[in-house]
Amino acid sequence: MNPRSRSRIRTRCRRRSWGRIVLSASIVLGAALADFGCSGDEEHVVVYTALDRVFSEPIFAEFTRETGIAVRAVYDTESTKTVGLANRIRAERDRPRCDVFWNNEILNTLLLDRDGLFAACEPAPAMEYDEKWRDSEGHWFGFAARARVLIVNTNLVPADQRPDSIEDLTDPRWKGRAGMAKPLFGTTASHVACLFAKLGTGAATKLLERIHENDVRILSGNKACAEEVGAGRLAFALTDTDDAMIELDAGRPVAIVWPDSKPGEMGTPVLPNTLARIRGAPNPEAAVKLISFLLTPKIEAMLARGPSAQIPLHRETAVKPRIPRIDELRPMDIDFEEAAAAFSKGREAVEVLLLD
Amino acid sequence: MALLVGLPLHLALAMFLGALAFRSNLQGRRAAAAFLILGALVPFYVSATAWIGIFGEGHLFRDLIGSAATVGLVHALAQAPLGAVVCGLALRAVPRVYEEQALIDGSSRARAFVRAVLPRGRTGIFAAGALFTLAIFTDYTVSDILVVRTFAEEVYTLFAMWGSPAPAILAALPTFVLLTLLLAPLARAAASGGWSGSDRTGSVPRATSVSSRLAGAVLVLAALLLALVPVASLARYIEADRGLAATVEAFRVELLTSSWTAIAAGVFSAIAAPALAWALVRARARRTLFLAVGAALALPGPLAGIGLIRLLDHPGILGAVYDSPLVLVLAYVVRFFPVAILLVLPSLESMPRARVEAARIEGLSAAGVWARVLLPAAREALPRAALVVAAFAVGELQASLLVMPPGFDTVGRRFFSLVHYGLRGEAASLCLLGLACTLLPWAALVAWESVARKRTPERAPTS
Numbered sequence: 001m002n003p004r005s006r007s008r009i010r011t012r013c014r015r016r017s018w019g020r021i022v023l024s025a026s027i028v029l030g031a032a033l034a035d036f037g038c039s040g041d042e043e044h045v046v047v048y049t050a051l052d053r054v055f056s057e058p059i060f061a062e063f064t065r066e067t068g069i070a071v072r073a074v075y076d077t078e079s080t081k082t083v084g085l086a087n088r089i090r091a092e093r094d095r096p097r098c099d100v101f102w103n104n105e106i107l108n109t110l111l112l113d114r115d116g117l118f119a120a121c122e123p124a125p126a127m128e129y130d131e132k133w134r135d136s137e138g139h140w141f142g143f144a145a146r147a148r149v150l151i152v153n154t155n156l157v158p159a160d161q162r163p164d165s166i167e168d169l170t171d172p173r174w175k176g177r178a179g180m181a182k183p184l185f186g187t188t189a190s191h192v193a194c195l196f197a198k199l200g201t202g203a204a205t206k207l208l209e210r211i212h213e214n215d216v217r218i219l220s221g222n223k224a225c226a227e228e229v230g231a232g233r234l235a236f237a238l239t240d241t242d243d244a245m246i247e248l249d250a251g252r253p254v255a256i257v258w259p260d261s262k263p264g265e266m267g268t269p270v271l272p273n274t275l276a277r278i279r280g281a282p283n284p285e286a287a288v289k290l291i292s293f294l295l296t297p298k299i300e301a302m303l304a305r306g307p308s309a310q311i312p313l314h315r316e317t318a319v320k321p322r323i324p325r326i327d328e329l330r331p332m333d334i335d336f337e338e339a340a341a342a343f344s345k346g347r348e349a350v351e352v353l354l355l356d
Numbered sequence: 357m358a359l360l361v362g363l364p365l366h367l368a369l370a371m372f373l374g375a376l377a378f379r380s381n382l383q384g385r386r387a388a389a390a391f392l393i394l395g396a397l398v399p400f401y402v403s404a405t406a407w408i409g410i411f412g413e414g415h416l417f418r419d420l421i422g423s424a425a426t427v428g429l430v431h432a433l434a435q436a437p438l439g440a441v442v443c444g445l446a447l448r449a450v451p452r453v454y455e456e457q458a459l460i461d462g463s464s465r466a467r468a469f470v471r472a473v474l475p476r477g478r479t480g481i482f483a484a485g486a487l488f489t490l491a492i493f494t495d496y497t498v499s500d501i502l503v504v505r506t507f508a509e510e511v512y513t514l515f516a517m518w519g520s521p522a523p524a525i526l527a528a529l530p531t532f533v534l535l536t537l538l539l540a541p542l543a544r545a546a547a548s549g550g551w552s553g554s555d556r557t558g559s560v561p562r563a564t565s566v567s568s569r570l571a572g573a574v575l576v577l578a579a580l581l582l583a584l585v586p587v588a589s590l591a592r593y594i595e596a597d598r599g600l601a602a603t604v605e606a607f608r609v610e611l612l613t614s615s616w617t618a619i620a621a622g623v624f625s626a627i628a629a630p631a632l633a634w635a636l637v638r639a640r641a642r643r644t645l646f647l648a649v650g651a652a653l654a655l656p657g658p659l660a661g662i663g664l665i666r667l668l669d670h671p672g673i674l675g676a677v678y679d680s681p682l683v684l685v686l687a688y689v690v691r692f693f694p695v696a697i698l699l700v701l702p703s704l705e706s707m708p709r710a711r712v713e714a715a716r717i718e719g720l721s722a723a724g725v726w727a728r729v730l731l732p733a734a735r736e737a738l739p740r741a742a743l744v745v746a747a748f749a750v751g752e753l754q755a756s757l758l759v760m761p762p763g764f765d766t767v768g769r770r771f772f773s774l775v776h777y778g779l780r781g782e783a784a785s786l787c788l789l790g791l792a793c794t795l796l797p798w799a800a801l802v803a804w805e806s807v808a809r810k811r812t813p814e815r816a817p818t819s
Contacts, residue, residue: 044763
């Protein structure tokens, strides 16, 4: 065979090989786009949720079953819970993609509201919640709360020596043996914001300094705090009721203490999940339907019965919760708006505690 | 501290295993090399989580040597297969004639290796060290589990706190510059082709003595333990009450999303890489371009995600891309395109430039030169580049977390979340399924290459 023919054959083979590669790439991309395109046509609602997929996905599935509206969720990770989602909502403000923001705490909801990112709505079930758990202008709605508690290792700490106040984080007898989550995210940040509002900036900053001087371990999240106590590596830690309940349910030697709950004390912070409709979002009707669905007693009952053991706030939620009901607790009397304002001022003090 | 503890251990393991598996004449070295390559493909967060589990959440070591040092130890072990492959390939490419000369001059085998081979394989050793350093700085999966703050987590934390990229960028800048300066020489070394291919000028007879066979068996066992035991250890967490089909269905979204976005990113990177790689080979501003490749490698994942949000979240076609899983493909391409360039560079470096000039003289446009000269020249490297990028993409978390489109989820994000909630059985099932998705294309490539090698006669070695 002459060299020219060989060269022509080689060129044809090469073209076929590249043709196959390009065809394969096109098929892969086409399938992907088709997969997206098909689901893009059905009625749907986009929710950014801080409640982990394990807990929220069954609820979304129930909503889809009842209404036929598909739920497209975006979840976050444990370590930077909520704030990542909140900042995505901010970044997308000129072209909102999220319809509903389901936050598992309240601080970032209030900060977003201040930035004018929410639209008002009037879901019917919201009227059956106490006024303190919803915004007067209909921008956000609280439901299914968690309390900020101390989880104590019962093998390391005798019953008569258990800490019972947030101040015990500064007690030298617990130096290096207590823990809390990063006070920049999630319910820990909300808790710190409540302290700033309740105690005042000066006293709250002093408290944080004493916590820092007492070598309180700062961990990645509330779950890590609960696990460290459950495993006996910490004597006690500040965490949420759901993370504490998971350790209890797993049979670890722990007990839950409701801090500052005696008469005359400041009370235990109770922090609701919050829902808000995003201003300018593409699916407003579906958003209101989802918010209404989530505020029903049925959903609160699901969250109360589930592993997260959330505290129902709806007047008619009839379920025997695995932890005390809201009317059996001494919740901290707090103005959440004031707490959000106070946190913005106290953030630097919090950063010093985190970075040092 | 993580670097001080982890880097020496990592390099020692990498050089030792790489030399034995890729350059020695021990029986079983091919099996060891195969295990190491498999281990290198396992997503980093999987290996790392498995090692942390083996050490009992790292607490023994954390109590003894501190959290940061435990991070270094976990990184060293989790990345050892990749480091061994990188070192091994570089050492394999060193011509045997240098070693033989040293032996003739009276050196012992060990001395000949240390004096004649190791210095010439320094590119691979440097590459293994640079990749390890990059991982220590830019990963936050291990450090998050072990509660140690790192550079990458700091960047994400600052963005999350302040809602603006400016503080995150400022905080990232010094380390970013340092990493760029570290990685730019890596890009330059890759261009020289000094760490790919193999030396075919001298073949060494396989060792047959009893001690050599024993050493070979130990080598295979070490490679198997290092590469696969951590992953196999996840199997103990799997809850057998749910069958395979149900498990696959439960994770369908994650497996599908991760698989096709990773493959798409790999194919795109491989097809586009030759053009930029050729620019590196030809450009007069080579140093600047190598710095650019180093910078791209050093870019923290969170900043890549932030940049994509700012770039794409606009009305029109950009917004359509942002709302679709294509944004994940872009995130992976941004992060791993430099890897594809480095893998393709050696093929183009060895291609005669006259070929391109002849194509230009014949009237081919730039696109024509790319399609008919550059792509064919790099055709052996392209499938490997595509699959390496795809394997890295399956393990990516930092950038994809920030741009995840609604209704989709990836193996990495879901795995990380399940581990945090202590759902180890679910996490283990997911990770083993994800691993199967990563390894199947590689198995296909290896089979195809061995068939192609049998059909193609051995080419004469070139000096």
